[in-house]
Amino acid sequence: DVAELQARFDAIIEADQRIEPRDWMPEAYRKTLIRQISQHAHSEIIGMQPEGNWISRAPSLKRKAILMAKVQDEAGHGLYLYSAAQTLGISRDEMTEQLITSRARYSSIFNYPTPTWADMGAIGWLVDGAAICNQVPLCRASYGPYGRAMVRICKEESFHQRQGFEILLELSQGTPEQHEMAQDAVNRWYWPSLMMFGPPDDESPNSAQSMAWKIKRFSNDELRQRFVGMLVPQAEVLGLTLPDPNLRWNDETGQWDMSEIDWTEFNEVLAGRGPANAQRIQHRREAHEQGAWVREAAAAYAEKQAAKQRQ
Numbered sequence: 001d002v003a004e005l006q007a008r009f010d011a012i013i014e015a016d017q018r019i020e021p022r023d024w025m026p027e028a029y030r031k032t033l034i035r036q037i038s039q040h041a042h043s044e045i046i047g048m049q050p051e052g053n054w055i056s057r058a059p060s061l062k063r064k065a066i067l068m069a070k071v072q073d074e075a076g077h078g079l080y081l082y083s084a085a086q087t088l089g090i091s092r093d094e095m096t097e098q099l100i101t102s103r104a105r106y107s108s109i110f111n112y113p114t115p116t117w118a119d120m121g122a123i124g125w126l127v128d129g130a131a132i133c134n135q136v137p138l139c140r141a142s143y144g145p146y147g148r149a150m151v152r153i154c155k156e157e158s159f160h161q162r163q164g165f166e167i168l169l170e171l172s173q174g175t176p177e178q179h180e181m182a183q184d185a186v187n188r189w190y191w192p193s194l195m196m197f198g199p200p201d202d203e204s205p206n207s208a209q210s211m212a213w214k215i216k217r218f219s220n221d222e223l224r225q226r227f228v229g230m231l232v233p234q235a236e237v238l239g240l241t242l243p244d245p246n247l248r249w250n251d252e253t254g255q256w257d258m259s260e261i262d263w264t265e266f267n268e269v270l271a272g273r274g275p276a277n278a279q280r281i282q283h284r285r286e287a288h289e290q291g292a293w294v295r296e297a298a299a300a301y302a303e304k305q306a307a308k309q310r311q
C-alpha cells in the first residue's frame with residue numbers, strides 16, 4: 001500500500017541511496033524533477049545561441065574549433081538531460097512544445113546579448129563557473145539518471161570554464177583596448193551570473209522540499225557565496241575587477257559582504273522581458289519548425305526498418 005511505498009522511498013532518501021525510474025516515488029517528487037531537469041535541459045539548448053552567435057566570427061581557426069566543440073557539448077548536455085527527464089514519464093515532444101510556446105522556463109542568463117568576443121570569455125568564466133558550482137552537488141542528486149548525467153556534464157563544464165578564463169586572460173594582458181573589452185564583458189556578466197543561483201533563500205519556494213528530497217544539496221545563497229569566493233582570487237590572476245565596490249570578506253559572519261542584487265531585473269527576465277527573451281524563443285521555434293522534415297524522415301525510416309523486422 002501507499003504508506004509502505006512511501007516508507008521505502010523515505011528510507012532510500014535517508015540512506016543517501018538512489019531512486020531509479022522504476023521505483024515508486026511520490027507524485028510531487030516526480031513533478032519537481034520533471035520541472036528542474038527539463039528547465040535545465042532547455043537552458044543547455046537555449047544556451048547554444050549566445051555563443052553560436054560568435055562561431056563564424058571567432059578570431060582564429062583554433063578559437064573557432066574550440067567554440068564549436070563547446071557549443072556541441074551544450075547540445076549533448078541538453079540531450080542527456082531530456083533523456084533523464086523522459087525516464088519520469090514526459091515526452092521530448094511535450095517538453096519542446098512547452099519551451100517554444102514560452103510555457104517552460106530556462107536559465108535567466110541566456111537572455112543577455114553577446115556583442116563582443118570578450119563575451120565568450122566572460123560566459124566561460126562566469127556562466128560556466130556558476131554552472132559548475134551549482135551542478136557539482138547535483139551529481140549526488142537522489143534521482144539516479146539526473147545525478148549520473150551531471151557527472152559527465154560537470155567534466156565538460158570544467159573545460160568550458162577554463163577556456164573562458166584563458167580567453168579573458170589573453171585579452172586582459174593584451175592591448176589597452178583588449179583589456180577594456182574584457183573588463184566591460186565582466187561588468188555586464190557578473191550580476192546576471194549571480195542571479196543564476198535563483199532567488200534568495202527566503203524567497204525560494206522550492207528549496208526546502210528539494211533539499212529534503214536531496215535533489216538540491218545546498219541552498220541558492222550558499223552556492224552563490226561559494227561562487228563569489230571562487231571568483232575573487234581568479235579575478236586577481238586575470239587582472240580584472242569584479243564590479244561590486246562593496247564586495248569584501250566578513251570575518252565575523254564568515255560570508256562575503258556584497259551589494260544588493262537587482263531582483264527587479266531578475267524578475268523581469270523571468271517574466272520574459274529580458275534583453276533577448278523574445279529573440280531566443282523565436283530562434284528556437286524556427287529551428288524546430290525547419291527541422292520537421294528531419295524528424296519525419298527519421299520516423300519514416302524507423303517505421304520501414306520495423307516493418308522489415310516484422311516480415
Ligand code: ACO
Pocket residue numbers: 035036039040041043044047105106107108109127128131134195196197198199203204205206207210216220270
Ligand atoms: N533563471 C530562470 N528561472 C529561475 C532561475 C534562473 N536563474 N532561478 C530560479 N528560477 C525559477 C525556478 O525555476 C522557480 O520557478 P518555477 O517554480 O516556476 O519552476 C522559481 O524561479 C523559484 O526558484 P526556486 O524555488 O529557488 O527554484 P529551484 O529550487 O528549482 O532552484 C535552481 C533554482 C537553483 C536554478 C535549480 O532549479 C537548479 O539547480 N537547476 C539545475 C541547474 C540549471 O538549471 N542550470 C541552468 C543554467 S546552467 C547551464 O545550463 C550552463
